[in-house]
Amino acid sequence: MAEQEEEQNPNAIAKLEIPTGRVKKIMKLDKDISKVSSEALFLIASSTELFLQFLADKSAHVAMEKKKRTVRVEHLRAAVKRHRPTSDFLLDSLPVPPQPSTSNPPKERAKMRLEKKSVPFATRSIEAFFQKFT
Amino acid sequence: MSSSNNNNLNYSKPIFSLKMVDNYSSSEASPSNDVAKEQERLLPIANVGRIMKQILPSNAKISKEAKETMQECVSEFIGFVTGEASEKCRKERRKTVNGDDVCWAMGTLGFDNYAGPLKRYLDRH
Numbered sequence: 489m490a491e492q493e494e495e496q497n498p499n500a501i502a503k504l505e506i507p508t509g510r511v512k513k514i515m516k517l518d519k520d521i522s523k524v525s526s527e528a529l530f531l532i533a534s535s536t537e538l539f540l541q542f543l544a545d546k547s548a549h550v551a552m553e554k555k556k557r558t559v560r561v562e563h564l565r566a567a568v569k570r571h572r573p574t575s576d577f578l579l580d581s582l583p584v585p586p587q588p589s590t591s592n593p594p595k596e597r598a599k600m601r602l603e604k605k606s607v608p609f610a611t612r613s614i615e616a617f618f619q620k621f622t
Numbered sequence: 623m624s625s626s627n628n629n630n631l632n633y634s635k636p637i638f639s640l641k642m643v644d645n646y647s648s649s650e651a652s653p654s655n656d657v658a659k660e661q662e663r664l665l666p667i668a669n670v671g672r673i674m675k676q677i678l679p680s681n682a683k684i685s686k687e688a689k690e691t692m693q694e695c696v697s698e699f700i701g702f703v704t705g706e707a708s709e710k711c712r713k714e715r716r717k718t719v720n721g722d723d724v725c726w727a728m729g730t731l732g733f734d735n736y737a738g739p740l741k742r743y744l745d746r747h
Contacts, residue, residue, distance in 0.1 A: 505669055505672065505673050506665050506669050506670075506673070507665070507666065507669065510662070510665055510666065511665070511700060513662055513663075514662075514663060514664075514665075514697050514700045514701065514704075515700060515701075515704045517663060517701065518701060518704055518705055518708060520705075520708045520709075520712060521704060521708050521719065522717050522718070523717050523718040523719065524718065524719045525718055525719065525720040525721060527720060527721035527724075527744055528707070528719045528720050528721050528723065528724045530721075530740075530744070531721050531724040531725065531737055531740055531741065531744070532700060532703060532704065532724055534736075534740050535703070535724075535728060535733065535736040535737055535740065536665075536696055536699055536700055537673065538736045539696065539699050539733070539736065540670065540673050540674070540692065540695075540696050541673060541676075541677050543692065543695060544673065544674040544677040544678065544692070545677050547688070548677065548678045548679065548682060551682070552679075557681060557682055557683060558682070558683040558684065558685055559674075559678065559682060559683070559684045559685065559688050560685045560687065560688050561685065561687050561688050561691050563688070564688055564691055564692065564695070568695070572732065573731055573732025573733055576731075576732070577698065577699075577702045577731065578695055578698055578699075581694065581695070581698050582691065582695075583691065
């Protein structure tokens with residue numbers, strides 16, 4: 489019985505959806521890489537798949553939060569931001585989000601700029617004041 | 623984006639910069655060659671899309687840009703882990719990146735919940 493279970497598990501893990509040949513090519517883009525063991529290749533390919541699933545899952549959550557049925561780049565970006573190890577290496581690589589010019593008509597933006605300037609010079613912000621006491 | 627150095631993966635420069643430059647094709651090269659080269663840096667979009675679909679609820683859709691961005695993210699992940707593992711080998715003067723190097727790299731980068739169990743499975747078989 490235990491043997492049968494063991495036989496089922498390897499198939500679940502060993503079956504990769506992504507092509508290892510391509511993974512190897514991507515690894516070899518790094519000139520410092522000369523040889524890669526088959527074990528290393530398998531581990532990287534499997535982990536990559538897990539990472540892909542993880543990111544897809546998180547992005548789907550973000551899309552659901554925003555009540556959208558289609559997962560878009562901005563959901564992906566939010567998902568990346570929420571996971572520290574991922575954002576550390578990935579955030580800078582994501583395409584730059586579109587400038588808020590579409591959501592903020594010029595009148596709004598001018599108003600925002602004015603509001604920013606309205607605080608007198610050398611005034612501490614309210615938050616800074618309260619932070620001392622927390 | 624730098625155009626002088628595009629083969630050497632270096633983590634201050636994302637892999638996306640590689641898309642902008644192609645040292646190998648001459649100006650007479652056909653466009654399809656450039657596209658093919660670019661595609662070699664990415665996992666096939668069909669596979670990426672399929673894996674994403676398996677995770678998402680059945681009524682969910684994925685925008686084309688999201689799939690393409692995911693392709694890039696995943697290549698970055700591969701390059702990132704590979705770079706760390708390779709650096710370890712270099713420091714230890716070894717030529718072949720092995721499973722332990724990969725596990726170590728994942729752990730260093732904060733992804734130890736992936737490689738650990740996989741490695742243990744491999745060690746048993």
